[in-house]
Amino acid sequence: MQNVKDPKYLGLLGKRIRSIREAKGLTQVALGDLCDNHAEQIGRIERGEYNVTICSLRILADALDMSLSELLNFKY
Numbered sequence: 001m002q003n004v005k006d007p008k009y010l011g012l013l014g015k016r017i018r019s020i021r022e023a024k025g026l027t028q029v030a031l032g033d034l035c036d037n038h039a040e041q042i043g044r045i046e047r048g049e050y051n052v053t054i055c056s057l058r059i060l061a062d063a064l065d066m067s068l069s070e071l072l073n074f075k076y
Contacts, residue, residue, distance in 0.1 A: 004050070009076055011048035016074045018046040020064050030069035 021031050021042075028039040028046070035042070036059075044050040045060075052060075054068075061071040 005051050007048060010051060012074055012076060013052075013072075014046040014048040016071070017042075017060060017064075018068070020071070021046075024064060026064075031060075031063055036057050 021028070026034075032039040032042045033041040035056075041050065045052050058068050059072060061068045064071065
């Protein structure tokens with residue numbers, strides 16, 4: 001399985017990340033700073049345009065003060 005992309009799943013994941021970020025009162029810039037990343041990259045993830053790695057998801061979960069399993073707890 002090389003470089004598999006599922007636009008529907010990536011979109012749902014992005015919406016999940018955006019809703020958690022907004023619920024915590026964070027901007028894309030602030031979340032990017034917490035993850036040592038750029039706001040543009042956070043935006044691409046939230047729009048489902050970027051196939052984020054599991055290691056990057058762990059960093060996002062940490063920045064959002066939650067476990068990786070909590071972050072990925074959404075219906076496909």
